[in-house]
Amino acid sequence: MSEPMIDVRAVSKRYKRGGETLTVLDQLDLQIEPGGFYALMGPSGSGKSTLLNLIGGLDHADGGQVIVDGEDVGRLTGSDLSQWRADTIGFVFQGFNLIPVLTAQENIELPLSLAPISRARRRKNAAYALELVGMSDRATHRPQQLSGGQEQRVAIARAIATDPKVILADEPTGDLDRDSADAVLTLMRRLNEEFQKTILMVTHDPLAAARADKIIQLDKGRLQGIQENSA
Amino acid sequence: MMRLAWRNLRKHPVRALLTIGSMAVAVFLLCTLISLITTLEAGVKQAGTRRLWIQSAVSLFVDLPTSYESKIQAVDGVARVAKWQWFGGYYQERSNFFAQFAVDPAKLFELWPELEIANGTKESFVGRRDTCVIGQGLADEYGWKVGDVIPIIGGLFAKPDESSWDFEVAAVYRSTKATVDDRTLFFHWENFYETMKSITGTPPNVGVFIVERTPEAEPTSIMATIDGMFENGPQRVQTTTEAEFNLQFVSMIGNLPRFIAFIGAGVLIAIVLATVNTMLMAAREQTHEIGILKALGFADRSVFWYFLGQAVLLCAIGGGIGLAIVQVTSPGLAASMASAFPGYKVLASTYATAGLVALAVGLVAGVIPAWQSSHLNSVNALRAEN
């Protein structure tokens, strides 16, 4: 078996609330293979988002190690961490999280501005990403002029614009109707198959989870199991 | 990133405009206050170094005997000596205030090479006793031109029937330095002397003697010699450099500079608080966006500069507008303050100072919100409401 893309080793995360400590993740071990498409499921409050944030380096673990693409994320700090995130991770959120004052094109160019590439190159990459998600005709639209499904497609374009190895998606279809959700999931599949992106997608929707290769079950901060999707 | 800053500022046009407006107002006020001081000090800073001023050691209001002139002329190192008398009259109304001096007409232009004739001729002024020469500023203000007769009511030197002294304009001068302002009227000492003698029966004294030293002469030794010469009366004198002479009038305004500094500080505090306020509001509203930026891989440092950039951008725009207002209004202000602050002028260094202050305010006001936002926890920031 090849080296895992994401290697979560005995990771714990605790929150102190008043006097008592709440253990959100408890000695969690999890390996994600390169080029895999994983769905992460579990009841509300089970720690899914927390895990995603730890993998993406948005938060720090209280114990254990998170290794992504050979890099120990917990060891990175400050601008090294930011740069690593810009290079390696693409985030997709439930609430899309586009910047309202920027157009679709500009939203996608934003993370590209962190890469050492020319302006013209930035334009081209962003345009290509837009084309990939089928939103070229909306390049100059602001987020509020787009539908939820369209917004999410732009957000995905933004996540892949820098060509990261890993895409972390937190309930990307949570706010979408069936048709829009399908379009987004098809897009994710394509990114996984055509571009070999490793995808970890949190979802509550069994139909969405069914589109992934494997389904990870999480409960109360513990891994319940990983099952292969037969279909 | 700068584009994002710009867009966010434009998202709240009213707030951005109000902040820019307050900054513009503050810069305008600051420039005006600084210019009041620099204008007052200009006479000291640009003072001639060849001229020495001899006045009574007792009081600003005590005159010196005419007989001193020949004694001073005899001192080693004295190239020329001229008489100078403050006249203190007014044109029509007391509020029409400008300076008039009785002077030795030929020596006026020798002692003040910075005076240039704009209209008329030196010769016509020197040649006729009932004429005067006036500054371009006066000519512009009252519409006087060569050949006009200006009636001046004597304030200190009133004629018995309160009638006016009439001076015909022989020439108009322009001054190339701040040593002489362009709102002064000079007329013949002889005219003054004869008229006063006939009114009071006794010849008038001289307000001030002005000496031009020879280039190689040592000013301190000339000053000491002249002061020593009249040590035993009848009137002790005090010989000073032109800078010191002018300084006594500047120091009369006493605490004004400190007072202006106090006001300036108040203005700055108010404006810094206003900008901090705006930036805090902006930062609070952009909390969620900060979370996005960080998730996208923007470093804390970039977020810090992003906010600082917004503050500096606001202040730079406001400051620029303020400076433009100063530029546009300064001729009008100069005209309206001509009697209290003759020669009011906004120096290039004042523009620079005010501009720097605007940027500094931006930096100071931006630092706290910028630091706060750059240290936001990205997970919490993302949780913040949109």
Add this chain to the structure above:
Amino acid sequence: MKVPLHYNLRSLFVRRSSTLLTIFGIGATVAVLAGVLALQQGFATLFTESGREGLVMFLRPGATNEGDSLWQRDRAERLVKTLPEIATDEDGRPLASIECYLAIRRARVAGGETNVPIRGVEPMSKTLHADVVSVDGQWFKPGADEVVVGEKLVGRIQNCRVGDVIQLNITPMRVVGILKSEGPFASEIWGDLDRILEALNRPTPNRVIARLDAGVSWRELDTRQRKDKEVPAKVLSEREYLTGQTAALSIILLSLGGFLALVMGTAAVFTATNTMLSAIAARTYEIGILLATGFRPIPIFFSFLFESLVLGLLGGAVGCLMALPLNGVETGTTNFQTFTEIAFAFRVTPTVLITSVLFSLVLGLLGGAIPAWRAARLTAIEALRRR
């Protein structure tokens, strides 16, 4: 239905960093205005409170101050002897005195030069000014080269302690006492009229002061005396004179204060507007709920205006507190009528405080008007949508 005001007060508290910044911004503006006003009040009260209606002075017609006014000695004496309106003491001597006045150069203790008034007086002056002038140490002896110096000069001007010698041109004058007064006399040097004139080599006194018989109006005397063939004179009461002396500086200070209030006030209004706009933007949803529960736009308008007024008032209070320590601080300024330096103290009077607080309320009102108007024009649906 009225919007409960504690709702607004609580909002000011919730957004306290913004509220505090605005309050201090307004405070700084108000403090500057109060400072300028306190300066003007200090200067004005120094002059007007010490001026007395019962004492009149005679100046040369056309003179605006003592320095300008020159009298021939014999004419001044004729005036004192012959004017029937001048009151007399129990010995039948006229209650009048000839005085001379000149701004002389003096070195400051702190360095530099300034102009200090020196006044030569006749013995009767002490009686005439007795209610405002007292002495620490001795009074100068008539005919002697002695002077008393005003208490305000003591620490500021060189050679102004008892026993020191003040050089007047070529005559040394010994300081024998300290002159105390609440008014501008405390910044003057006093000596014997004849000795001072002699030392200054000047033949001319500057004014005559006198007490008039009971019931005589100085205004009527003035009208008559101006036209007098023998000794034409301008007559005015001491209070009138001293009030006039403050006019120029008062106008300068008041116009400076007005200019500053206008310019800084604009900036402060902008800040207040900003604060209120953000307060309202953050509460759009709440406003929607208020509207939906049946509150009318007008009460909402007034409730936000009230919030802004509270902001202004608090700013005014802070500004007054900042200006309060100025009260009593001694400063010097030049009386531009006589070119002499006068020491006086800032006075934060009730007038100053009331003006400042009113000013702060105006700032609050102007700053709150637009935001409150915006809030009141929201519709319930619109406001509720903005979540």
